Amino acid sequence: MDAVTVKDLSYQYWSEGPWVLKNINFQVARGEMLVITGLSGCGKSTLCYCLSGIAGHRRDGVMQGQVLVNGKDVQELRAASLALEAGMVFQDPDTQLFSSSVEDEIAFGPENICLPPGDIRARVDNVLDLLGISSLMEANPYHLSGGEKHLVALAAVLALDPPVLILDEVMSRLDKQGVQRVADVLKRLRAAGKTIIAVEHRLETVTFADQLMVLAKGTLARLGPIETILADQEFLAAQHLTD
Amino acid sequence: MTLDPRTKMVIVICLSTLALIYNTPERLLQLLIVTVLLLLLFRIDIRSVWVYLKRFLQLMLVVFIIQCFFTRGGEVLLSLGSVELISSQGFLTGASLVLRIIVVISAALILTTFSSRDFILGLVQWKVPYELAFMVTIAMRFLPLFRDEFVNVVTAVQLRGVELKQVSWGKKIELFRCLLFPVVFGALLKAQQLAVAMESRGFRAYPRRTYLRRLDFILVDYAVMLIFVTVTIILIVY
Numbered sequence: 001m002d003a004v005t006v007k008d009l010s011y012q013y014w015s016e017g018p019w020v021l022k023n024i025n026f027q028v029a030r031g032e033m034l035v036i037t038g039l040s041g042c043g044k045s046t047l048c049y050c051l052s053g054i055a056g057h058r059r060d061g062v063m064q065g066q067v068l069v070n071g072k073d074v075q076e077l078r079a080a081s082l083a084l085e086a087g088m089v090f091q092d093p094d095t096q097l098f099s100s101s102v103e104d105e106i107a108f109g110p111e112n113i114c115l116p117p118g119d120i121r122a123r124v125d126n127v128l129d130l131l132g133i134s135s136l137m138e139a140n141p142y143h144l145s146g147g148e149k150h151l152v153a154l155a156a157v158l159a160l161d162p163p164v165l166i167l168d169e170v171m172s173r174l175d176k177q178g179v180q181r182v183a184d185v186l187k188r189l190r191a192a193g194k195t196i197i198a199v200e201h202r203l204e205t206v207t208f209a210d211q212l213m214v215l216a217k218g219t220l221a222r223l224g225p226i227e228t229i230l231a232d233q234e235f236l237a238a239q240h241l242t243d
Numbered sequence: 244m245t246l247d248p249r250t251k252m253v254i255v256i257c258l259s260t261l262a263l264i265y266n267t268p269e270r271l272l273q274l275l276i277v278t279v280l281l282l283l284l285f286r287i288d289i290r291s292v293w294v295y296l297k298r299f300l301q302l303m304l305v306v307f308i309i310q311c312f313f314t315r316g317g318e319v320l321l322s323l324g325s326v327e328l329i330s331s332q333g334f335l336t337g338a339s340l341v342l343r344i345i346v347v348i349s350a351a352l353i354l355t356t357f358s359s360r361d362f363i364l365g366l367v368q369w370k371v372p373y374e375l376a377f378m379v380t381i382a383m384r385f386l387p388l389f390r391d392e393f394v395n396v397v398t399a400v401q402l403r404g405v406e407l408k409q410v411s412w413g414k415k416i417e418l419f420r421c422l423l424f425p426v427v428f429g430a431l432l433k434a435q436q437l438a439v440a441m442e443s444r445g446f447r448a449y450p451r452r453t454y455l456r457r458l459d460f461i462l463v464d465y466a467v468m469l470i471f472v473t474v475t476i477i478l479i480v481y
Contacts, residue, residue, distance in 0.1 A: 054439055079439075080448035088443055095436040096443075098381065100359045107455040112445035120455045160445060 001071055003164050003195035004028040004051060004086075008065035011046055011055060015062050020046045022218045024065070028211070030163075033186065033196040035206045035226060038215035039240060044199045045091055047215070048168045051197060052088035053079055069164055084113065086164040087157035091172070091199075093149035097141040102133070102152050105141055109160040127155040130188075132181055146173035154182070158189075165189065167198040171205055179205050203230060203241070214239055248357040249365040250464040254281065257475040258350035262343045264479055268335055271342035278349045285356050292349050299348065303341045310337030359384060364458050373452060385433065393426050 004027065011021040021043045028034045036044050049055035053074035056063045067074045069085045077085070090096045099105040106127060110120040128134040131151050136144065141152050150170050157165065167186075171179045179202075187208055190196055200206050203226075212226040216239060222229060229235065236242045258278055265271050282289060316332030354362070359380040366376035400422065401407060410418065 052443065054443065057442075078448075079442040080445050083443050083445040083448065090440070095433075096440045098384070098437055098440060100384070103455075104358075104360045108441075108446075109444040111452050111454055112448050114449050114451060114453050116453060117455055117457070120453065124455070156444060 002027040005068040033209040053082040087162035088166040091168040093153040248361040262346040307337040
């Protein structure tokens with residue numbers, strides 16, 4: 001069974017509005033990493049919201065088609081229950097962080113799923129260590145830099161240990177060292193069997209991914225092995241994705 | 244002094260209750276001295292009290308003036324011909340109200356000696372529903388952010404060349420009415436984003452939840468709470 005299956009997905013933010021996503025179809029196998037790219041406004045973040053169930057549950061929009069995560073229809077599951085299937089790191093970490101310390105922020109998820117205190121402690125320490133942010137444990141998330149906030153938001157999602165990770169431009173605010181650190185973490189997570197779907201503009205940072213999806217004006221322009229698409233300079237130039 | 248956050252909450256409740264019940268400036272002044280001593284005991288920088296009080300200066304001044312001019316009784320302190328302007332009773336009532344505000348604000352600063360996390364834990368261990376405790380702390384956390392947002396909107400208007408100091412009061416009210424919309428809209432958006440962020444981390448996935456830490460009373464906490472509650476009751480009754 002695929003980790004994520006998307007069938008004929010279309011989405012509009014309000015019933016009279018334009019279709020932001022049009023008839024998208026794809027599958028992501030378990031333990032695979034898919035990178036989504038495209039120009040600004042092409043629907044990358046909307047697709048992430050649809051995959052994580054947020055679009056179907058929270059927004060006033062119209063969702064057509066079907067999104068299955070681990071075989072479960074995201075529109076039929078409660079948003080909180082979906083968190084156990086797919087964890088999403090938002091493009092803007094400021095909208096995701098609300099606790100008074102990094103430790104509390106990371107512990108929030110495991111506390112919600114009723115883990116014993118010892119297990120919560122272990123998960124908090126593990127993700128802090130994994131992302132190399134143990135020194136930030138006592139810090140207030142509001143006072144961190146943009147890159148650090150993204151790492152904390154990622155840590156908070158990883159603490160829930162969902163089988164599918166959806167990352168919306170999680171490396172966009174990181175410096176070179178931070179990008180390398182997150183890239184290493186993603187490789188380790190994939191090796192551990194996690195399914196990763198990552199939106200990214202800087203494709204040179206995610207060449208280790210399995211698949212690349214190019215979105216253009218809400219439609220799927222191309223999907224295939226990342227090395228094949230990156231080698232097709234003509235296509236990338238036509239999509240305005242080259243420097 | 245290291246006390247359980249709940250003990251500190253009890254201290255604040257006791258001080259605030261007495262401040263609301265006391266009516267005379269003498270009593271309120273004594274209460275203020277006790278509050279200041281407690282702030283020192285909790286190693287709170289007294290200068291920070293002034294920072295908070297400064298924000299309420301105008302309110303205190305208005306309250307004081309209104310009480311001075313509209314409360315009658317006692318000796319006449321100031322008159323205009325045969326018209327009595329300020330009476331001793333009005334002056335004392337005004338001073339009492341100002342002292343009351345100072346005591347309540349100063350006492351509340353004791354709550355800043357522990358994190359919002361401990362505040363939630365304290366309330367939850369007192370059997371307050373988690374959702375309610377969480378809402379209270381989120382409100383406390385986000386209110387300053389909304390103030391900052393309003394300041395940002397006003398700054399954005401000024402950067403577009405509107406010199407607020409030169410705008411008449413009528414126009415100023417009209418301008419603030421217009422600015423209110425983006426701020427309220429921003430607040431609603433933030434609330435929606437917060438709900439999404441919380442749900443995407445499993446908030447209310449189960450009817451109950453566990454906690455990383457736990458607060459535990461020690462003997463000193465029981466002793467301090469007993470002393471404060473007993474003294475407060477005695478002072479109220481007698």
